């Protein structure tokens with residue numbers, strides 16, 4: 001069909017070495033109104049449960065619902081009159097996969113386009129292999145902690161590890177989950193189209209070099225790649241990103257981790273447990289700047305200080321040169337405020353954990369008048385793509401890391417499910433403030449909603465009161481039985497389940513109950529004020 005359309009743009013599978021240079025730090029704006037809720041916790045079992053604490057809900061204006069329905073029914077301009085699919089998804093990461101399964105469940109004829117391997121970042125280069133490494137570091141840490149073992153009455157001789165064995169564990173787990181994902185889609189009839197996908201026009205996508213596919217609705221779910229600031233030369237051996245680190249090809253004696261967000265922090269847990277010395281380099285004035293300050297301080301006391309992790313805050317790494325000819329990795333630091341040279345570090349390796357950049361290159365968005373913003377695809381609160389003139393593009397959605405609303409796996413799938421709900425006729429707005437984030441260090445950190453300062457700032461502007469409830473794990477019997485009483489929790493109610501956590505089985509249970517009883521999921525309600 002339409003084989004006369006031959007676009008010469010051929011792009012190989014996403015090249016994760018060719019990193020986007022735009023800042024990945026999207027300014028996230030939530031369309032929903034303030035929520036005086038928050039939860040932050042630091043403890044061994046990260047948020048398996050989570051909470052919206054959304055207390056207010058709006059009934060959507062019927063005019064918006066009408067707009068939505070008419071958008072999905074209209075067939076504008078050069079759009080085809082009949083379609084190969086009801087839904088076509090570009091990108092088979094967790095976002096695309098979640099959308100595909102839900103779409104079939106809803107009776108949509110669905111295809112998913114993948115230019116690399118099924119599973120995307122989460123399965124192949126993110127959540128899954130990193131959690132496999134963290135499972136190892138958690139056990140190593142327990143075995144190394146004589147004080148902890150003694151408190152439990154245990155005696156264990158020195159703990160050691162086999163690097164290749166650990167690397168194989170992570171790699172094998174990724175393969176297993178990748179196969180599961182592929183099989184789950186094939187089993188229910190999702191067509192997996194192999195090749196790089198690009199948008200040719202409304203409701204029309206090119207796959208690979210010459211295949212053209214049409215669909216009533218299209219979801220862009222192309223994910224992200226590691227962001228590497230200018231001046232940093234990644235060689236994949238001594239200057240690495242998370243893509244390389246997860247392969248665990250070496251365990252350096254001394255590694256600098258540039259960026260102390262959740263990815264950097266999780267790797268510090270792995271490397272210190274395996275025997276590396278770690279130095280953090282952080283541009284802001286405190287480590288873990290994204291966390292609630294109280295949780296940040298507690299994390300510093302529990303995760304940083306006892307592990308003798310060194311750190312430089314308020315500095316930028318302007319130049320990092322890989323190790324070569326017997327010389328170490330050289331890191332040049334400047335003061336983040338004055339821009340004056342501050343220090344030079346010589347280390348065995350450097351891990352660049354400065355965030356993620358959307359992978360939206362070569363998508364053909366210019367064919368439909370869509371301009372990315374710092375690489376992210378602009379969307380409204382329903383994940384509908386907005387064009388360069390500020391208008392909604394009918395039938396086109398973008399979910400997951402590529403839209404930058406919340407760069408987490410469970411957020412990507414929740415967005416995918418939300419879009420499918422919409423294209424099957426149910427208006428739907430996801431409340432991102434009710435989606436938790438977790439950092440799987442030992443102990444773990446999890447959070448949902450606003451931090452305390454954010455809530456206070458909002459309260460001052462918008463005239464409501466913030467109430468803080470706080471409790472400690474010190475009085476929790478299970479925590480004390482585990483000798484893991486360090487940690488606190490602040491105010492919490494439940495909503496989306498963080499990925500990967502054991503409590504996701506509850507989510508699955510809920511979803512299967514929904515199929516039978518048509519109960520709506522807590523995240524799938526239109527939410528606002």
Ligand SMILES: Cc1cc2nc3c(=O)[nH]c(=O)nc-3n(C[C@H](O)[C@H](O)[C@H](O)COP(=O)(O)OP(=O)(O)OC[C@H]3O[C@@H](n4cnc5c(N)ncnc54)[C@H](O)[C@@H]3O)c2cc1C
Nearest residue numbers: 091093095115120121122126127197223400401407408409
């Ligand atoms: C080290 C690390 C650890 C992480 N740990 C967690 C965690 O514990 N929990 C959590 O929630 N999140 C975690 N994340 C984040 C999580 O991996 C991402 O938020 C999630 O993978 C985003 O899903 P996605 O579907 O948007 O994109 P991706 O998973 O990146 O999938 C995008 C897919 O699209 C394909 N693609 C791209 N462009 C095209 C194209 N034009 N045509 C065809 N195919 C294309 C890609 O090959 C890829 O398969 C982690 C990330 C990293 C890096």
